[in-house]
Amino acid sequence: GDSVTQMEGPVTLSEEAFLTINCTYTATGYPSLFWYVQYPGEGLQLLLKATKADDKGSNKGFEATYRKETTSFHLEKGSVQVSDSAVYFCALSKDGGSQGNLIFGKGTKLSVKP
Amino acid sequence: DTAVSQTPKYLVTQMGNDKSIKCEQNLGHDTMYWYKQDSKKFLKIMFSYNNKELIINETVPNRFSPKSPDKAHLNLHINSLELGDSAVYFCASSQSGGSEQFFGPGTRLTVL
Numbered sequence: 001g002d003s004v005t006q007m008e009g010p011v012t013l014s015e016e017a018f019l020t021i022n023c024t025y026t027a028t029g030y031p032s033l034f035w036y037v038q039y040p041g042e043g044l045q046l047l048l049k050a051t052k053a054d055d056k057g058s059n060k061g062f063e064a065t066y067r068k069e070t071t072s073f074h075l076e077k078g079s080v081q082v083s084d085s086a087v088y089f090c091a092l093s094k095d096g097g098s099q100g101n102l103i104f105g106k107g108t109k110l111s112v113k114p
Numbered sequence: 115d116t117a118v119s120q121t122p123k124y125l126v127t128q129m130g131n132d133k134s135i136k137c138e139q140n141l142g143h144d145t146m147y148w149y150k151q152d153s154k155k156f157l158k159i160m161f162s163y164n165n166k167e168l169i170i171n172e173t174v175p176n177r178f179s180p181k182s183p184d185k186a187h188l189n190l191h192i193n194s195l196e197l198g199d200s201a202v203y204f205c206a207s208s209q210s211g212g213s214e215q216f217f218g219p220g221t222r223l224t225v226l
Binding site: 038041042043044045046049087089101102104106107109 | 118154155156157158159162204206214215217218219220
């Protein structure tokens with residue numbers, strides 16, 4: 001079946017460090033790909049998305065590129081801040097994510113130290 | 115204004131009890147969902163529902179039942195609570211055909 005695998009955390013970085021969180025997927029067809037972020041004590045928020053191969057999603061300094069050849073959607077940020085500390089979830093959907101079939105990875109906890 | 119709200123935020127109860135968690139969205143969306151997040155932060159869809167169709171994840175025990183009094187509400191009722199039901203439950207909503215789901219803040223359920 002369809003699945004998402006992301007790097008295990010926790011990831012601890014110093015402020016202004018470069019961030020990469022790896023995400024790979026297994027799916028038939030052409031899924032849409034998402035990164036969601038969960039700040040402490042809150043629900044998930046959509047961070048960015050890409051709906052077709054070679055698309056780049058970006059938001060708040062985060063970027064991820066849909067790579068069909070490597071079935072990957074790695075999340076990157078050039079300079080993290082303490083406020084980026086959160087759990088990050090990679091997810092896929094076959095129909096754009098609106099019909100309840102978002103499949104999530106297990107989440108990666110990021111801690112940024114000042 | 116809160117887009118997707120849930121009550122209660124915390125729920126502590128004894129095994130065997132029946133409880134409900136409420137969810138409301140003011141986004142005008144036509145589809146709502148319930149997710150379960152376990153202690154390792156793993157998220158799994160339980161139900162998706164619009165005014166036409168209820169889709170149930172086949173792994174969800176039938177002790178769990180969604181109830182929708184109207185398009186803006188999808189409550190989760192749980193019968194005969196078990197220890198393994200302890201988790202954070204998230205409600206979400208979306209507009210069919212759209213590509214983003216909006217999540218509520220979660221309800222932390224603890225079964226003793």
